[in-house]
Amino acid sequence: MNNFAIQTVDLSYNFGNQVIIKDLNLNVPKGSIYGFLGPNGAGKTTTIKILLNLLRSPNDTVFIFGKDINTHRIECLKQMGSLVEQPAIYAHLTGKENLRNRALLLGIHKSKCDELLKLVGLSDAANKKAGKYSLGMKQRLGIALALLSDPNLLLLDEPTNGLDPSGIIEIRNLMIELAEKHQKTILVSSHLLAEIEKTATHIGIINKGALLFQGEVSELRNLNKPALKIETNNNGFSAQLLSQKGIEILREDNGSIYLNYQDKTDIAQINALLVTNGIDVYGIGAESKDLENLFLDITSKN
Amino acid sequence: MKQFYVALVSEFYKSRKTLAFWAAILLPVLICGSIALGYYSNAEKILKFNYPGMILWGQFSGASLNIMGLLILPFYVIFMAFSINNIEHKNDTWKTLFSQPLNKFSIYAAKYAYAVSLIFICLLLFFGLTYLSGYLLQVLVPEYTFKNYNPSIILSKFYARLFFSSLGILSIQFILSLIWSDFLKPMGIGFVGTIIGIIAANVQWKYAQYIAYAIPTITLRSTKPKGSNPEDFQVFTNDIYISIAYGILLFIIGYFILTKKNIK
Structure with missing residues (x-):
């Protein structure tokens, strides 16, 4: 059985x-x-x-x-x-x-x-x-x-x-x-x-x-790994800088940049990188996609 | 067999508050009641004809038999076949009915058997009420000659023939109402069929008996008393066999249509 x-x-x-x-x-x-x-x-x-x-x-x-x-x-x-x-x-x-x-x-x-x-x-x-x-x-x-x-x-x-x-x-x-x-x-x-x-x-x-x-x-x-959401005074430059360091940018919208990260030390390093390059960081933190968006993502793929 | 029985009881339970069920009772009560009332209020006129018992019974029962056989029976069968199936179409309950742990044949056969039993009840009431109202008139108007003849044999034969003659129409209408959920298609086809049937039977077309809708009219025409003994006519004649054959054949075809049908 x-x-x-x-x-x-x-x-x-x-x-x-x-x-x-x-x-x-x-x-x-x-x-x-x-x-x-x-x-x-x-x-x-x-x-x-x-x-x-x-x-x-x-x-x-x-x-x-x-x-x-x-x-x-x-x-x-x-x-x-x-x-x-x-x-x-x-x-x-x-x-x-x-x-x-x-x-x-x-x-x-x-x-x-x-x-x-x-x-x-x-x-x-x-x-x-x-x-x-x-x-x-x-x-x-x-x-x-x-x-x-x-x-x-x-x-x-x-x-x-x-x-x-x-x-x-x-x-x-x-x-x-x-x-x-x-x-x-x-x-x-x-x-x-x-x-x-x-x-x-x-x-x-x-x-x-x-x-x-x-x-x-x-x-x-x-399946729903959180993304790192960053808000700065210059998102364009930030994105360029992060890309140069080999960090994958997921998307940019509503004045925020979303990118993949592994753990908390990544967050600290990214923050330090931006600050040392003269960028003002207004906000940085992990943000989960809610399951509803994940569901929409899955269903829109086929 | 148990599944068939529960499905039949459920059919009764579901439709006991509908017009299809009550029509089986109200039709004979209203028709026989109004004819009896006519015979009571017009007793003086009728008594002038001095009908002997048998002829009086013939006139009296012929009034309801002719109305019933020619017009009301086909239309009642059409309406009732529609109503028994429409109860599921209207409430969108075919899907729940067929998702019960009952075999599909029991559900289908119970619906059909319920329709047959409604016609049976309706005609049995016609028979019983005609018989009883005749004797009631005899009590109320003692000059009537109803007491001189016992019509039970001839009446039961007439109504038995009417019952069997309706089975062909029932099976056709049952399939139409099973397939279509709207009222107009089965009603329209049934209406046209009945008109064609009446015409074909009245012009005595030689193939009229093969039109299921013509059979009740043929049945009434062909059972007019011939010879010396008016009770001496057969219940099972060619037209009745054809009606029963239609009934059985279309009942089986209806089941195959149902099993192949996807329940939406």
Whole structure:
């Protein structure tokens, strides 16, 4: 048995001639919260639909807990709960009836419905028609529906869409609790890195159907080496001077120079070099690119 | 089998608050109710004809059978097939339905079986209400001759034929509503089909029985009493076999369309 809840092997998918996914090798470890990141239209939802067998994939390309989704469809789906795009709920039924209907299909006792309504904070709106719910409430009902069968693997496609900040924090805490206390594996897609870097243990970045990065969040942070930011009274001369000394200038913008460095002694030497050459140094210090910019950098490369 | 059963129960649960479900009950109640009301309020005029029991039953039940068979049944089937599929199109729930650990055939077959059972319930109510309202009229207007003839055999045969004659239309409309989420395409095709069907059946075109939409009209025309015993007509005739064959064939084709379909 492998240790992956989800594994795709060279998965490709086309709509007609249009390539949507190409050679995707997702590895989602059991018990992880896997942030599946990419800009809109990168192929996230298509991938999730393939993982749910809603879109057809070739045999031996998609494995859920080690089993091929095409040949073990029901067995795989039994272990999965999902929320794909906007929550799919019956607008003419109440929130509680939506859950009851799903419980009927899955052979789950109806008392579980009340439990879940409470969990997602919809107990007071349980008997209100779901069509009259706000987007945030619909999203929470969608999450309750995904959790109803107590699945080992949750696929959540942009679950915080339309939620207010406190709702986002609640969902975040719920995901952490599910993963830590109940050993669930969660794949959560988003187009905002900031939104999931706080919860995810692993990150996969996809753009134009190709996986550009996959690994633990710490690995992503390691990619993000800080640059040295310097502000002087004469940036042009400073840059020239530094270049002559063989120091690589990363960029110059907004009155600052950014360059690579190794450690603190480099900072002291660079400062000394500038000062001894008659340059006034107004500011010097390490500056990390935030992860969001790193994400943009990665996705803009392909 | 259990999956089919839960999917069927879920279909009922989902649609019990929709017009498709209530129409199956309201149509027979309204139509049979208003005909019975007419027979009650116009009793004097009708009694002048001195109809014997069998003819009175024929006139009375023919009123609802003709309205139902010619117009309302095809349109009810068209609307209901649309409604049962549209509940998923409208709420964008095909994707959640097919991501449940249930086999696709159970979900599809349960939807189809639910549609068939709604037609069955509707026609059963027509049969039961016609029968009961006749005897109720007899109690209210003792001069009526309903008590002189028991119409249960002839009525059940008529409604059984109507039920089977609707299966062809149901399967066509079911596929159309499965493929298209909008109302106009299946409704438009169904409307045109029904008109062509009625015309083809009325001009007695020899191939009319191969048009699924013509079969309910043919069914009603061909079961007019012939010979000495009016109860002596067959339920299963060529047109009914054709309707059932259409029903089965298109049900299977519908399933293959569904399995090949990517769920958007």
